[in-house]
Amino acid sequence: MGTVKKLMVLVMVPMLVALASCVRSAEDAPEETGTVLFSIRIALSGNNSFASPAMAPLSRAGEELPASDIEKLNTLRIIILDGDGKVEVNEIWDLRSAPATIATGEPFKVKGDDSKTIIFVGNEGNTVVRTPDGQECTVSEYFSRLYVALGEDAVTADIKEIRELILPREKNSFFGSNTTVPIPINAIYENVQIPNTTEVVSRDFWLHRAVAKYTFRIKYDYSDIEVPDPEQVQGLVESVTVSNVADRQYYFPVAKFGNSSTQFPLQSYTAAASSSVSQTVNIDRHVSLKSTLTVTPYYVPEGPVLSASSGPYWVKARINGRDSDRKDIIYGDVENPAATSPMLDLPRNHHVVVDGSFDDAPDCKFTINVSVCRWNEQTIDIPEYN
DSSP: OOOOEEEOOOBOOOTTSOOOOEEEOOSSOOSSTTEEEEEEEEEEOOSSOOSOGGGOOOOOTTOOOOOOGGGSBSEEEEEEEOTTSBEEEEEEEEOTTSOBSEEEOOOEEEESSEEEEEEEEESOTTOEEEOTTSOEEEHHHHHHTSOOOOGGGOOBOOHHHHHTOEEEGGGOTTSEESOOSOOOEEEEEEEEEEOOOSSEEEEEEEEEESSEEEEEEEEEEOOSSOOSOGGGOEEEEEEEEEEEEESEEESSOSSOBOSSSOOOOOOOOGGGOSOEEEEEEEEEEEEETTOEEEEEEEEEOOOOOOOGGGOOOEEEEEETTEEOOOEEOEEEOSSOTTOEEEOOOOOTTEEEEEEEEEESSTTOOEEEEEEEEETTTSOOOOOOOO
């Protein structure tokens, strides 16, 4: 079996440098006849965004929720298949010393005048996937089989099987809360045209985080009751419950990407999720009066698509021994906040921000406001506390 080459030196791309597709002159032309130097530049992305990668990511209005290192690229495996599906490149960029959202590296030597399929596998670590025939293995084990060889020894990738790899929730520790394991990030691009040229061919690609996440912020608010020392008054936030947490999903997005840096909207795809449940996030933390408790992000698989008749996704909280009512999750349009619609699916790379509040009155009422946004990409105004 061939050895996967590890690329240890990576050139980071500044945020303000545009990443438009281009062709630039090469100081060193490829040595082999018919080969081309192919430079790849990548950026992490939100959904439905058509801004250039140089503009990503944007922060939300009025808040700071930057991507942590586990939400960035720590490693990135790049596999390039030629027009016949044979493996030309299988290399790993090691970014663990400086996890990145935008990156590029040294050019690859590939066959020119050819249509490529490019597979991006970010943060593979010990991620476990299940093949269509039910076999389980780590992502590293699966993709290390696609080694580079010549002639009759060349390996042909089964792109259909790759697209049908399943990511089971119970087998992967990054699902849930308080994880320190980098979350998977990936994409597959097909029909990437590489001309036969003596110049370096550069292309840009968007990658997507392969999970969705919730963030909970619970405020202990005032009522009309006089409180001498608010800091001595504390409430207990016991848990938050979210609906429709899928048991599994496809490892790669179902959306197909072609020879363009344009992004396509991502949608949930239910074929991979055989069941979903309401799941309770245990918190058990106190919050002082007039203070807000922020709970570590909670990662879930992309969720099932619901019918309008079944009702949308919902959340509820348990505080001071009492349960709040269920609160439906409603999408708000960025440009027109008044135009809302119920959330009937939860695609990967989406972030649900749940703002809750309760007061100190004996008949304390709970209020939950929900905002749904593309992961660290769109500008969202979080509703004020009631």
